Amino acid sequence: MYFVEVILPLSLAKTFTYSVSEAEFLFIKKGMRVAVPFGKSKIYTALVIEIHNNKPTLYEAKEIHQILDDFPVVTEFQIAHWIWIADYYMCAIGDVYRGAMPSGLLLESETLITKKSDSFVDESLLSDDEYLVYEALQQQSSLKILDITAILNKKNIFPVIQKLIDKNILVLQEEVQESYKPKLVRYVRLHSKYDTNEGLKDLLEVLKSANKQKEIVLNYFQLSASEKKPITVKRLVEAAQSSPAIVKALVDKEIFEEYFLQEDRINFSGKGREDDLQLSNAQQFAFESVKASFKQKAVCLLQGVTSSGKTEIYIKLIEEYLATGKQVLYLLPEIALTTQLVSRLRAHFGNKVAVFHSKYNNNERIEVWNQVLQNADKAQIVIGARSALFLPFQDLGFIIIDEEHEQTFKQSDPAPRYHARDAAIVLANSHQAKVLLGSATPSIETFFNAKSDKYGYVEITERFGNVMMPEIALVDLKDKYFRKKMNGHFSDTLIEEITTALTLGEQVILFQNRRGYSPIIECITCGHVPHCEQCDVSLTYHKHKNQLRCHYCGYSMANPTLCHACSSIDLTTKGFGTEQIEQELIAIFPNAKIGRMDQDTTRGKFGFEKIIDSFKNREFDILVGTQMLAKGLDFDNVNLVGIMNADNMLYHPDFRAFERSFQMMTQVAGRAGRSEKRGKVIIQTYNPNHNTIQQVTNTDYNGMYKEQLYDRQIYKYPPYFRIIKLTLKQRDFDKLKEGSMWLYNVLSQNLNLPVLGPEEPVISRIRNEYIRNIIIKIPQNTPIGSTKKTIQKILNSFEAVAQYRAIRVTTNVDFY
Numbered sequence: 001m002y003f004v005e006v007i008l009p010l011s012l013a014k015t016f017t018y019s020v021s022e023a024e025f026l027f028i029k030k031g032m033r034v035a036v037p038f039g040k041s042k043i044y045t046a047l048v049i050e051i052h053n054n055k056p057t058l059y060e061a062k063e064i065h066q067i068l069d070d071f072p073v074v075t076e077f078q079i080a081h082w083i084w085i086a087d088y089y090m091c092a093i094g095d096v097y098r099g100a101m102p103s104g105l106l107l108e109s110e111t112l113i114t115k116k117s118d119s120f121v122d123e124s125l126l127s128d129d130e131y132l133v134y135e136a137l138q139q140q141s142s143l144k145i146l147d148i149t150a151i152l153n154k155k156n157i158f159p160v161i162q163k164l165i166d167k168n169i170l171v172l173q174e175e176v177q178e179s180y181k182p183k184l185v186r187y188v189r190l191h192s193k194y195d196t197n198e199g200l201k202d203l204l205e206v207l208k209s210a211n212k213q214k215e216i217v218l219n220y221f222q223l224s225a226s227e228k229k230p231i232t233v234k235r236l237v238e239a240a241q242s243s244p245a246i247v248k249a250l251v252d253k254e255i256f257e258e259y260f261l262q263e264d265r266i267n268f269s270g271k272g273r274e275d276d277l278q279l280s281n282a283q284q285f286a287f288e289s290v291k292a293s294f295k296q297k298a299v300c301l302l303q304g305v306t307s308s309g310k311t312e313i314y315i316k317l318i319e320e321y322l323a324t325g326k327q328v329l330y331l332l333p334e335i336a337l338t339t340q341l342v343s344r345l346r347a348h349f350g351n352k353v354a355v356f357h358s359k360y361n362n363n364e365r366i367e368v369w370n371q372v373l374q375n376a377d378k379a380q381i382v383i384g385a386r387s388a389l390f391l392p393f394q395d396l397g398f399i400i401i402d403e404e405h406e407q408t409f410k411q412s413d414p415a416p417r418y419h420a421r422d423a424a425i426v427l428a429n430s431h432q433a434k435v436l437l438g439s440a441t442p443s444i445e446t447f448f449n450a451k452s453d454k455y456g457y458v459e460i461t462e463r464f465g466n467v468m469m470p471e472i473a474l475v476d477l478k479d480k481y482f483r484k485k486m487n488g489h490f491s492d493t494l495i496e497e498i499t500t501a502l503t504l505g506e507q508v509i510l511f512q513n514r515r516g517y518s519p520i521i522e523c524i525t526c527g528h529v530p531h532c533e534q535c536d537v538s539l540t541y542h543k544h545k546n547q548l549r550c551h552y553c554g555y556s557m558a559n560p561t562l563c564h565a566c567s568s569i570d571l572t573t574k575g576f577g578t579e580q581i582e583q584e585l586i587a588i589f590p591n592a593k594i595g596r597m598d599q600d601t602t603r604g605k606f607g608f609e610k611i612i613d614s615f616k617n618r619e620f621d622i623l624v625g626t627q628m629l630a631k632g633l634d635f636d637n638v639n640l641v642g643i644m645n646a647d648n649m650l651y652h653p654d655f656r657a658f659e660r661s662f663q664m665m666t667q668v669a670g671r672a673g674r675s676e677k678r679g680k681v682i683i684q685t686y687n688p689n690h691n692t693i694q695q696v697t698n699t700d701y702n703g704m705y706k707e708q709l710y711d712r713q714i715y716k717y718p719p720y721f722r723i724i725k726l727t728l729k730q731r732d733f734d735k736l737k738e739g740s741m742w743l744y745n746v747l748s749q750n751l752n753l754p755v756l757g758p759e760e761p762v763i764s765r766i767r768n769e770y771i772r773n774i775i776i777k778i779p780q781n782t783p784i785g786s787t788k789k790t791i792q793k794i795l796n797s798f799e800a801v802a803q804y805r806a807i808r809v810t811t812n813v814d815f816y
């Protein structure tokens with residue numbers, strides 16, 4: 001009796017047993033994929049995690065269909081890590097497996113629908129149903145027909161899918177098929193019959209009257225002598241300044257033979273930089289201190305002010321690990337930042353840098369996967385966003401987590417809802433690797449861990465090249481409005497500073513943490529504000545399209561000309577977003593070139609990178625943007641940064657609101673004055689005396705930390721308590737209310753821990769589903785494993801209650 005234990009790429013917590021033949025049993029290794037039947041008639045790609053002789057007791061083991069690999073494509077490190085993730089983040093192991101593998105390695109018999117990766121989508125042209133499918137495919141790389149039926153909540157979904165295919169937005173993948181096709185390159189070599197001296201003479205004879213062909217053959221000899229590597233047709237044609245047709249003629253004459261080799265798509269040809277990087281004294285000291293810290297501890301926090309040159313320290317450290325032959329993983333909060341970083345790293349490490357990019361297509365991602373698996377030179381350094389954590393590292397030596405405070409490291413949907421920083425530390429532990437967390441504004445949790453000696457701590461307090469920290473000036477909006485010194489949303493102070501900067505040929509960054517033109521349209525007569533039909537939020541006004549749009553579900557309607565409640569035509573806008581700032585700028589500075597960077601302008605493939613590049617190339621003078629601006633960008637001609645309104649960040653109903661506001665403002669401010677000249681930051685606010693704003697102004701991270709830590713302790717939040725957030729969703733308001741109350745009661749009776757809720761979130765309905773949250777707080781010092789078991793048991797019994805079956809519950813451990 002021969003069996004394998006497998007994980008299925010489905011949201012199932014269990015593993016499954018399949019039977020195999022003796023030959024298969026001897027061939028199969030842990031980490032290979034097998035195609036297995038599941039359910040009535042479906043086939044999935046399962047992952048073997050155990051090979052054994054134990055017949056399952058509860059069911060008859062089915063046979064596998066076929067073995068898909070010749071060798072393991074998933075390492076034992078990964079399997080252990082994924083099991084840890086499923087356990088810690090309370091999700092199904094199948095969810096982790098599915099989320100971790102490039103979907104090209106997870107073929108299924110069912111029809112899969114995929115978004116075409118390189119198509120630009122004008123969302124305003126989509127119907128509601130089409131939008132929902134499109135939106136869902138932005139969260140997940142592909143959907144099954146069944147998923148789409150559930151999303152649209154109707155049976156007949158083929159017309160919707162057909163339309164999306166017609167619009168060139170979706171593609172279908174059908175049947176089990178190996179979708180990974182390596183790209184092949186055409187090479188030529190001299191036919192073996194001309195290998196001898198004798199043969200060469202013959203050859204010259206044959207070519208006597210064919211000058212063009214002779215030219216190519218001579219070039220072939222030159223190239224083979226000088227380059228000592230296979231010669232591509234392309235290279236040969238270029239060198240001989242000839243044409244492929246003539247090469248073809250030589251192949252036909254059997255003088256050349258052609259052959260094909262696989263080329264790696266993501267091929268960097270750059271050479272490493274020869275001249276050594278010179279660290280400043282402060283950098284050198286930090287570099288040595290990090291190394292010393294790694295002798296004692298596995299994790300080190302590097303807190304360096306903005307523009308202190310953390311990247312250069314990372315590079316020096318990477319050099320050390322490369323020398324030992326180990327693999328290095330470099331995690332970034334935002335994949336759009338890779339372009340900048342890759343060119344910096346390539347300058348030092350040439351071809352050893354691989355990028356794992358969610359926007360790359362399946363083939364490209366599988367290529368990186370295989371390189372990492374083979375411990376190839378080409379992928380010794382892997383750069384990526386959080387999902388790069390799932391690659392099949394063989395011998396990981398060092399992980400860098402840059403801008404570790406960024407919340408994008410936490411995946412919120414779908415499961416696994418993991419935090420890449422924390423999961424990386426666990427992964428590093430199994431490889432005996434070191435982890436460096438870098439930030440100018442560390443998360444409270446990380447700083448706490450550093451202060452309590454769990455992590456090492458290294459600080460850089462000065463900017464590279466004696467550049468001064470920017471000067472931060474506050475502008476009191478209340479006072480400015482009162483004294484009529486405002487032009488739109490611009491204070492006279494800000495306008496003056498922008499004018500000066502433009503006169504000097506410098507660029508300006510303006511930060512507004514909201515996209516669109518203006519958040520709401522309000523009726524002056526009756527106060528009515530148009531809301532989304534499916535969500536509990538007001539609609540955002542987008543001037544450019546003259547539309548009202550929901551930022552949660554994408555619903556849009558034409559901008560009303562009169563109030564839908566009282567028919568009054570006196571409508572006004574309230575609040576403001578990036579689009580309105582841009583409009584006002586055009587009016588105030590008619591000669592300046594203005595760019596905008598927010599979700600609306602960066603949608604297309606590499607849209608974000610394009611805007612960054614044109615700003616770097618000084619194609620525009622002023623860049624208006626949302627929080628994307630706060631993510632470690634390096635511009636050398638920006639000396640002025642303006643924060644349009646600091647207040648809307650501060651008043652988020654979230655225990656991290658002050659911490660985040662501090663981080664966001666400090667990071668945006670850090671974009672100013674990164675070359676010789678001292679930069680200036682103008683913060684416009686109604687609350688110049690707010691503690692957080694004062695802390696930003698005084699670069700007082702420690703002050704912010706102390707104040708927040710105190711609050712966290714009193715109100716029972718991280719780092720003192722771990723938070724598990726349960727979110728319940730259903731279309732039926734009363735059922736949901738009843739169900740969440742039931743769950744809350746059972747949890748609080750059984751846990752002997754603070755359980756809060758069930759609360760209605762600020763936005764309590766999205767896409768017609770009502771939402772309730774329950775929050776469980778677990779003190780840091782209580783064992784979390786047994787608590788999670790109890791919670792899981794309660795959730796299982798909740799699922800078993802018939803009248804609550806339609807309620808969907810998601811579990812978010814260490815909710816961010």
Ligand code: ADP
Pocket residue numbers: 277278279280283304305306307308309310311312464632634674
């Ligand atoms: P941080 O990530 O700490 O904000 P960066 O690593 O982006 O800072 O460095 C800021 C700027 O200083 C960059 O333009 C970088 O090229 C430059 N820089 C930093 N260290 C050095 C060095 N040792 N030699 C030359 N340039 C450096």
Ligand code: ZN
Pocket residue numbers: 523524525526527528563564565566567568
């Ligand atoms: Zn009205």
Ligand code: ZN
Pocket residue numbers: 532533534535550551552553554555766767
């Ligand atoms: Zn909506």
